[in-house]
Amino acid sequence: MKLIYDVLIVGSGVSGLYCALNLNPSLNILVISKEDISNNNTYLAQGGISTAKGKEDISVFIEDTLRAGQYKNKLESVEILANESIDNIESMVNYGLNLDKINGEVAFTKEGAHSVNRIVYSKDTTGKAVFETLIEEANKRKNITLYEYTCLTDIITTNGKCIGGIVIKDQQEIIICSKVVVLATGGIGGLFKNSTNQRHLTGDGLAIALKHNIKVKDINYIQIHPTAFYEENSESRKLLISESVRGEGGKLLNKHGERFVDELLPRDIVSKAIFKQMKKDNREYVYLDVTHLEDKYLKNRFSFIYEQCLIRGTDITKDYIKVAPAQHYFMGGIEVDLDSKTSMDNLYAVGEISCTGVHGANRLASNSLLEGLVFSKRASNHINENIDNIDISHINYNEFKIDLLNLSNKDIVLNEIKSIRGDLKDELLAN
Incomplete structure (x- = not known):
C-alpha cells in the first residue's frame, strides 16, 4: 500500500503537533503515533513551560540555562530559546491554552536552577493541557491526518535525501511518499528499568539515524530526575x-x-x-x-x-x-541546525529526539516543552519556505522495500549508549 503526503510527521507530542499546526494549510500532512495519540511524554509533563518574563529577563534566562547545562550548551540555540519564548507562549494561549492565574495575571512558579519565578503552568498537569490544546486545534485542520498505532520502521532515501517512510499499521506495510519527514519520536526512556517516560519510547528515531549515518550528538547526555x-x-x-x-x-x-x-x-x-x-x-x-x-x-x-x-x-x-x-530526559539525539534540519536533506528532527544543543549536559527544568515549541516552529517555517522546491513526482517508490534489521531499534540504541556511557551499568537498562 502506498500513500502520498507533502509532510510526514512521526510523533504526536508537543513538537510534532505544533510543527503540523505551523505548516502552511495548503500542505497535506500526516501525523503518526506509535501508540494511542495521547500516549506521549508531553501528556505526562507536570511542572510547566519556561519563558522569559520580558526583555530584561532574557539574559538571565540564558545564563540560567547555560549554568544548568554545565556551559556545554550551544549558545546560539539558547539565545533563540529565550528570545522566541514569549511569542510561542502567546501562540499557545491564542490556541486556547489555559494557564493558572493569580488576580487575573498569569502566574509564574520557580524550579531548580532558575534565578527567578519564570515558569507558566496549568496546575500540575501542564503537559496534558498543552497536548489537549494542540490536538483540539489539529482536529480542526482539514489538511492534517492523524494515524494512531502506526510505527515507523524506516525512512526511505535516495541520493542522500529523505523521500518518505515505511510504516506498519494494522499489521500492514505502508509506504508513505513525502517531500519532507519530521522525526518527533521522543526520547529513550523505554530502554531503562526506572524511567518516568512512556515505555514504548525506545529511541526509534535515533536508531534510524544511526542506521543511515545521519549525524547524532551528545548521546551520552542522559538526565536522571x-x-x-x-x-x-x-x-x-x-x-x-x-x-x-x-x-x-x-x-x-x-x-x-x-x-x-x-x-x-x-x-x-x-x-x-x-x-x-x-x-x-x-x-x-x-x-x-x-x-x-x-x-x-x-x-x-x-x-x-x-x-x-x-x-x-x-x-x-x-x-x-x-x-x-x-x-527522565535525553539531552542528546539527532544533531540539527537552528532550523531543526538534520544532516540529511528533507529530514528534520524536533523535540526530545533532536539535539539542538540548547540543554548542554543537563536540562534546565521546564525547558523541554519550550524547546518543543520554539524549534518545531522554526522547522515549520523552514519547510514552508523550501518545500515548493522539492519534487518527488519522478521517483518510483515500488523499488523500495523494508530492509529488515538484524537488530531491533532498541538494540541499536542500547549498544550505542553502552559503548559511550561506561558509567551506565547494564542493570540500569531494560532487558
Whole structure:
C-alpha cells in the first residue's frame, strides 16, 4: 500500500503537533503515533513551560540555562530559546491554552536552577493541557491526518535525501511518499528499568539515524530526575514528582528526617546527592516532605500528584513521599541546525529526539516543552519556505522495500549508549 503526503510527521507530542499546526494549510500532512495519540511524554509533563518574563529577563534566562547545562550548551540555540519564548507562549494561549492565574495575571512558579519565578503552568498537569490544546486545534485542520498505532520502521532515501517512510499499521506495510519527514519520536526512556517516560519510547528515531549515518550528538547526555515516586518491585513507568513541588517548598529528607541538599540545585547535582544519601542510609529511597504546606493548597496546586500518590497509599498532606532518581530526559539525539534540519536533506528532527544543543549536559527544568515549541516552529517555517522546491513526482517508490534489521531499534540504541556511557551499568537498562 502506498500513500502520498507533502509532510510526514512521526510523533504526536508537543513538537510534532505544533510543527503540523505551523505548516502552511495548503500542505497535506500526516501525523503518526506509535501508540494511542495521547500516549506521549508531553501528556505526562507536570511542572510547566519556561519563558522569559520580558526583555530584561532574557539574559538571565540564558545564563540560567547555560549554568544548568554545565556551559556545554550551544549558545546560539539558547539565545533563540529565550528570545522566541514569549511569542510561542502567546501562540499557545491564542490556541486556547489555559494557564493558572493569580488576580487575573498569569502566574509564574520557580524550579531548580532558575534565578527567578519564570515558569507558566496549568496546575500540575501542564503537559496534558498543552497536548489537549494542540490536538483540539489539529482536529480542526482539514489538511492534517492523524494515524494512531502506526510505527515507523524506516525512512526511505535516495541520493542522500529523505523521500518518505515505511510504516506498519494494522499489521500492514505502508509506504508513505513525502517531500519532507519530521522525526518527533521522543526520547529513550523505554530502554531503562526506572524511567518516568512512556515505555514504548525506545529511541526509534535515533536508531534510524544511526542506521543511515545521519549525524547524532551528545548521546551520552542522559538526565536522571531526582524525584520519582518509589515503588518496590515495579518496572512500570515511574510517577514523576514534579520539581515544582520542591520549587513551592518541598524538602528532601534522609531516614532521620534531616535535610541533606539544597533542593533547588540543578537536577544532576540533586540526583547525585540523593544517590549518595541512599547509600549512606542503606535504603532505596529518600523522603520528600510537603506536610508543612497547607492541605487545601496542596490538593489544588498539585491535584494530580496528590491523587496519584493517594492511589499508591501515600497522603502527601500527612505522609512523607518516598522518592528515588529515575531516567527522565535525553539531552542528546539527532544533531540539527537552528532550523531543526538534520544532516540529511528533507529530514528534520524536533523535540526530545533532536539535539539542538540548547540543554548542554543537563536540562534546565521546564525547558523541554519550550524547546518543543520554539524549534518545531522554526522547522515549520523552514519547510514552508523550501518545500515548493522539492519534487518527488519522478521517483518510483515500488523499488523500495523494508530492509529488515538484524537488530531491533532498541538494540541499536542500547549498544550505542553502552559503548559511550561506561558509567551506565547494564542493570540500569531494560532487558
